[in-house]
Amino acid sequence: xxxxxxxxxxAGLFFLAFGIFAAVVARSYxxxxxxDIGPGYFPFWLAVLLAVLGTVLSVSALAPKAEATEIGxxxxxxxxxxxxxxxxxxFLLQILGIVFSVLVLVIVSSLxxxxxxxxxxxxxxLLLAALVYGVFVMGLHLQxxxxxxxxx
Numbered sequence: 797x798x799x800x801x802x803x804x805x806x807a808g809l810f811f812l813a814f815g816i817f818a819a820v821v822a823r824s825y826x827x828x829x830x831x832d833i834g835p836g837y838f839p840f841w842l843a844v845l846l847a848v849l850g851t852v853l854s855v856s857a858l859a860p861k862a863e864a865t866e867i868g869x870x871x872x873x874x875x876x877x878x879x880x881x882x883x884x885x886x887f888l889l890q891i892l893g894i895v896f897s898v899l900v901l902v903i904v905s906s907l908x909x910x911x912x913x914x915x916x917x918x919x920x921x922l923l924l925a926a927l928v929y930g931v932f933v934m935g936l937h938l939q940x941x942x943x944x945x946x947x948x
Contacts, residue, residue, distance in 0.1 A: 818839065
C-alpha cells in the first residue's frame, strides 16, 4: 500500500489527531442528551466529525487513482506572518475592539500569502469584520469589546 497523495495523507492524519484530542477534551464537559444538550455536546460531535473526515482523507490518499503529490518545503515567512497576525489580534482585542482587530488580523495575515493584493485584502477584511460583528456581537451577544476603548 503506497501513499500516493502525501499532502492529503498528512492533512488527514492531522485532522484525525486533532479530532481525537478535541473529543477527549470535550468529554471533560457535560454532554447532556439530544433533547437537553450540555456545553460539551457540540464540541464533542464536531471533533468526532473532524476525526472521521481525517480518516476518510487519509484513506483516500492511499487509493491507486489518487493524484500523486509530494509535501513541499514549509514557507517559514508565511507561517511567521500568520502566527504573528494571530498574536497581534490577541494583543489588540482589548485595545481596538473586535471590529478593528479583525481588520488588522486579515491585513497582516494576508501578507503571508503569495497571492496578496491590497484590493482583495481590504475587501476580505471588511467583509469578515462585518460578519464577525453581525454573528458574534449582534447575533450571539458575546461580550467582546466592539470598538476601541477610546470610543466607549
